Amino acid sequence: MLKIYNSLSSKIEIFKPIHEHQVTMYVCGPTVYGDIHLGNARPVIFFDVVKRYLKYIGYEVQFVSNITDVDDKIIEKAKELKLREKQLTDLYTKNFIDMTLVLNSYLPDFMPKATAFIPQMVSYIKDLIKEDFAYVTPSGVYFRVTKDPDYGILSKQNMDELNQGVRVTLEDGKENPRDFSLWKVTDEGLAFDSPWGKGRPGWHTECAVMNHEIFGEEIDIHGGGTDLKFPHHENEIAQTVVHDHHHLARTWMHVGRLDVNNIKMSKSIGNISLVKDLILDFNPLAFRLLIVGYHYRQPINYSDDLMVQFSKEYDKIERALKKAFLTMSLEDIEEHIGIKEYIDQFKEYMNDDFNIPNVMTVVYEIIKMLNKEKDTEVIASLYHSAKEILTVLGIMPVFKFSENTLDLYREWEQARNNKDFIRADQLRSKLTEQGWM
Numbered sequence: 001m002l003k004i005y006n007s008l009s010s011k012i013e014i015f016k017p018i019h020e021h022q023v024t025m026y027v028c029g030p031t032v033y034g035d036i037h038l039g040n041a042r043p044v045i046f047f048d049v050v051k052r053y054l055k056y057i058g059y060e061v062q063f064v065s066n067i068t069d070v071d072d073k074i075i076e077k078a079k080e081l082k083l084r085e086k087q088l089t090d091l092y093t094k095n096f097i098d099m100t101l102v103l104n105s106y107l108p109d110f111m112p113k114a115t116a117f118i119p120q121m122v123s124y125i126k127d128l129i130k131e132d133f134a135y136v137t138p139s140g141v142y143f144r145v146t147k148d149p150d151y152g153i154l155s156k157q158n159m160d161e162l163n164q165g166v167r168v169t170l171e172d173g174k175e176n177p178r179d180f181s182l183w184k185v186t187d188e189g190l191a192f193d194s195p196w197g198k199g200r201p202g203w204h205t206e207c208a209v210m211n212h213e214i215f216g217e218e219i220d221i222h223g224g225g226t227d228l229k230f231p232h233h234e235n236e237i238a239q240t241v242v243h244d245h246h247h248l249a250r251t252w253m254h255v256g257r258l259d260v261n262n263i264k265m266s267k268s269i270g271n272i273s274l275v276k277d278l279i280l281d282f283n284p285l286a287f288r289l290l291i292v293g294y295h296y297r298q299p300i301n302y303s304d305d306l307m308v309q310f311s312k313e314y315d316k317i318e319r320a321l322k323k324a325f326l327t328m329s330l331e332d333i334e335e336h337i338g339i340k341e342y343i344d345q346f347k348e349y350m351n352d353d354f355n356i357p358n359v360m361t362v363v364y365e366i367i368k369m370l371n372k373e374k375d376t377e378v379i380a381s382l383y384h385s386a387k388e389i390l391t392v393l394g395i396m397p398v399f400k401f402s403e404n405t406l407d408l409y410r411e412w413e414q415a416r417n418n419k420d421f422i423r424a425d426q427l428r429s430k431l432t433e434q435g436w437m
């Protein structure tokens with residue numbers, strides 16, 4: 001039975017989807033004004049594992065993740081690079097998709113662009129105004145947070161706490177400092193027609209409306225980075241509470257930050273490492289191992305040393321599996337089914353709020369056994385156990401080898417059997433060169 005920590009209730013709960021056998025999930029995607037960095041990659045990897053696991057245990061999963069392609073930051077960046085906004089967002093959407101695939105994550109089933117839902121957003125905002133949940137000012141339309149009795153439910157703050165430290169000067173006719181923008185009136189950059197003047201939607205409205213349009217009802221899981229909890233997710237919930245009378249999702253999941261020297265990796269701080277640069281030096285699957293090697297709710301303090309460490313860990317796993325694969329190929333042994341106790345242990349840890357660090361202890365145990373095992377039949381079962389687990393985590397290496405490698409390996413074994421150690425050493429170094437030893 002799968003249990004998940006729900007940020008909305010702050011409890012670990014038994015996961016029960018709204019519709020039997022089906023899971024709907026939405027993860028807030030990128031604002032495409034720059035190349036994807038390692039911090040952005042963490043939810044891309046983790047929620048891919050969530051989807052893979054849900055499918056593994058028999059659910060049909062509909063996974064949606066949006067692309068925010070209209071935003072102030074996009075307008076600024078486009079000006080800076082002397083590009084049209086569409087050119088800029090196409091460029092970085094492509095980088096996001098390419099890097100998602102490089103990191104061995106599947107693309108979401110649907111990646112809606114915010115600009116494709118403008119009429120729906122306008123109509124949704126109209127509904128909110130009609131019901132008095134929003135009001136119009138010269139600068140745009142604002143959500144009236146006092147209309148949502150649950151406001152603060154996700155970030156666990158009440159209105160007084162929320163208003164502490166907020167500047168009390170209310171600009172442009174805003175009624176409450178916490179009221180947030182649903183529609184910003186502006187003719188700068190990409191702007192759309194609306195009854196309130198030319199402008200563009202607020203980011204919180206984009207996600208709320210895309211959820212409403214695509215799923216048409218409450219969904220099972222809504223995810224994102226922990227930094228999105230407030231105000232973004234709080235405000236998505238607030239709009240949905242008053243518009244649709246539910247909390248948008250039953251389960252809210254938040255992935256911890258990825259810090260560098262204990263400081264959040266962010267474009268504005270300028271301490272970012274890009275995925276496209278990382279993969280020049282490291283195997284993307286080793287980075288994926290690093291990400292899943294920490295519990296998803298814990299922060300990761302990234303450093304180059306840490307990456308080197310996980311790279312070595314990944315090499316160990318890969319080497320043991322490669323050798324097992326070669327041994328099985330030489331003896332023409334088919335993969336066996338996994339060993340039940342390892343697979344059961346794997347599921348038990350995954351069901352415990354995706355405790356992947358514990359799953360990795362199972363993987364390392366299998367690798368240890370593989371390195372000792374001589375019986376090819378047992379090797380085949382161990383290999384399959386590791387493959388089953390690592391495929392769900394998206395870190396299973398892919399092996400291909402030529403006939404030449406097989407010949408070398410056979411010759412090496414023969415030389416050893418004949419106690420021709422000089423020849424065996426030569427063959428061994430050839431195999432090592434090819435990465436097989």
Ligand SMILES: [Zn+2]
Nearest residue numbers: 028029207232
């Ligand atoms: Zn969102």
